[in-house]
Amino acid sequence: MSPNPPPVRVGHLYPERMNIYADRGNIAVLRRRLEWRELSMTVVEVGPADPIPDDCHLYYLGGGQDRDQAMVADDLARKADPLRRAAAQGAVVLGVCGGYQLLGHGYTSTDGRRLAGIGLLDADTTAGDSRLIGDVVMEATLDGRTDTVVGYENHAGRTHLGAGCTPLGRVRRGHGNNGSDGGEGAVAGRVLGTYLHGPLLPKNPGLADTLLAWALAYAGSPVELTPLDDHLERAAHAVAATRAGRRR
Numbered sequence: 001m002s003p004n005p006p007p008v009r010v011g012h013l014y015p016e017r018m019n020i021y022a023d024r025g026n027i028a029v030l031r032r033r034l035e036w037r038e039l040s041m042t043v044v045e046v047g048p049a050d051p052i053p054d055d056c057h058l059y060y061l062g063g064g065q066d067r068d069q070a071m072v073a074d075d076l077a078r079k080a081d082p083l084r085r086a087a088a089q090g091a092v093v094l095g096v097c098g099g100y101q102l103l104g105h106g107y108t109s110t111d112g113r114r115l116a117g118i119g120l121l122d123a124d125t126t127a128g129d130s131r132l133i134g135d136v137v138m139e140a141t142l143d144g145r146t147d148t149v150v151g152y153e154n155h156a157g158r159t160h161l162g163a164g165c166t167p168l169g170r171v172r173r174g175h176g177n178n179g180s181d182g183g184e185g186a187v188a189g190r191v192l193g194t195y196l197h198g199p200l201l202p203k204n205p206g207l208a209d210t211l212l213a214w215a216l217a218y219a220g221s222p223v224e225l226t227p228l229d230d231h232l233e234r235a236a237h238a239v240a241a242t243r244a245g246r247r248r
Contacts, residue, residue: 005039005216005219005221005223006219006220006221007039007040007041007042008030008034008039008040008041008042008057008058008212008215008216008219009041009042009044009055009056009057009058009219010027010030010041010042010043010044010056010057010058010059010060010215011043011044011046011052011053011056011058011059011060011083012027012043012044012045012046012060013046013052013059013060013061013072013076013083013099014046014047014048014061014062014064014068014072014075014076015027015045015047015062016047017047017048017064017068017071017072018061018062018063018064018068018069018072018098018099019062019063019064020062020063020064020065020097020098020197021063021097021152021154021197021198021199022197022198022199023062023063023096023097023197023199023200024062024199025199025201025202026060026062026094026096026199026200026201026202026208027043027060029199029201029202029208030058030201030208030211030212031043033205033208033209033212033228034212036228037225037226037228039216044056048071048072048075051079051082052079052080052082052083053082054082054083054085054086055086056086056091057091057092057215057216057218057219058091058092058093058094058211058214058215058218059083059086059087059091059092059093059094060093060094060095060099061076061093061094061095061096061099061102061103062095062096062097062098062099063096063097063098063099063100063197064098064099066109068098069098069101069102069107069115070115072098072102073102073106073107073115073116073117074115074116076102076118077116077117077118080118083118083120084118084119084120087120087189087190087191089218090189090190090217090218091190091215091218092190092191092192092211092214092215092218093120093190093191093192094192094193094194094211095121095192095193095194096193096194096195096196096197096199096200097153097154097155097194097195097196097197099193100121100123100159100185100186100193100194100195101115101117101123101125101157101159101193102115102117102118103117103118103120103121103123103186103191103193104117104119104120104121104122104123104124104125104159104186104193105117105119105122105123105124106124106125107125107126107127107157108125108126108127109127110127110129110156120188120191121161121164121165121186121188121191121193122161122162122163122164122165122186122188123159123160123161123162123165123177123186123193124159124160124162125157125158125159125160126157126158127156127157127158128156128157128158128178128179130156131154131155131156132153132154132155132156132174132175132176132179132195133153133154134152134153134174134175134244135150135151135152135153135173135174135240135243135244136150136151136152136153136171136173136174136175136176136184136195136196136244137149137150137171137172137173137174137240137241137244137245138150138168138169138170138171138172138174138176138184138185139169139170139172140168140169140184140185140207141169142168142187142207142210143210145206147204147206147207148172148237148241149168149169149196149200149204149207150196150198150203150204150237150240150241150244151194151195151196151197151198151200151203151204151240152196152197152198152240153174153175153176153195153196153197154197155195157195158177158178158179159177159178159186159195160177160178160181161177161183161186164188165186165187165188165191166186166187166188167183167184167185167186167187168183168184168185168186168187168192168193168194169183169184169185170182170183170184171183171184173241173244173245174244176195177195184196190214190218192211198240202233202236203233203236203237203240204233204237205228205230205233205234209225212225213225
């Protein structure tokens with residue numbers, strides 16, 4: 001790593017509309033985990049009137065209400081080419097819930113309306129007749145390392161993966177992508193989608209650090225991240241895992 005590595009550049013897509021269940025907290029976690037290591041981050045907020053830059057190291061798209069997701073889907077489909085280029089070159093992309101669905105091929109509602117996705121993940125979503133709600137515990141494997149990941153799901157979508165991606169994890173508690181095949185989320189290269197809110201990263205520091213390590217590598221500053229004192233994060237993780245067990 002160079003003596004003064006450049007800031008990690010994060011593209012936060014539609015932060016005002018796609019921020020249900022405090023998903024914006026994921027950005028705060030990434031920033032703080034870098035600052036604790038004397039590294040830095042800049043955030044470019046991208047709204048409906050803004051172009052998507054193609055020079056970010058990590059892109060984030062959270063979840064939103066149905067009406068907001070519909071608006072975002074149309075706007076994102078029109079201007080997603082820079083995001084596709086960045087992802088193809090190795091930029092990190094994280095989508096949560098509605099953001100996850102839009103990273104796939106699309107979402108079909110119960111009335112047959114189709115929201116187009118942008119195809120970064122080989123996944124497609126159709127609305128079910130009930131919602132899949134509750135705490136989730138899964139085993140996620142990234143970069144050859146398996147960690148327990150916890151979070152909260154609340155979605156009507158039933159997402160099915162194609163051959164072009166793999167599940168982020170296998171569900172131990174909760175419903176996951178569709179309530180039937182045992183998978184949760186999706187991964188293709190450095191593009192990752194998940195239904196887990198909560199927000200996701202405060203209770204899963206290992207996952208946060210994996211995303212940061214990917215982003216730093218893409219930025220040209222690969223580094224082995226210094227371990228942090230994560231006792232509070234681990235405590236929150238344990239509470240979420242225990243709660244999920246009680247609700248099973």
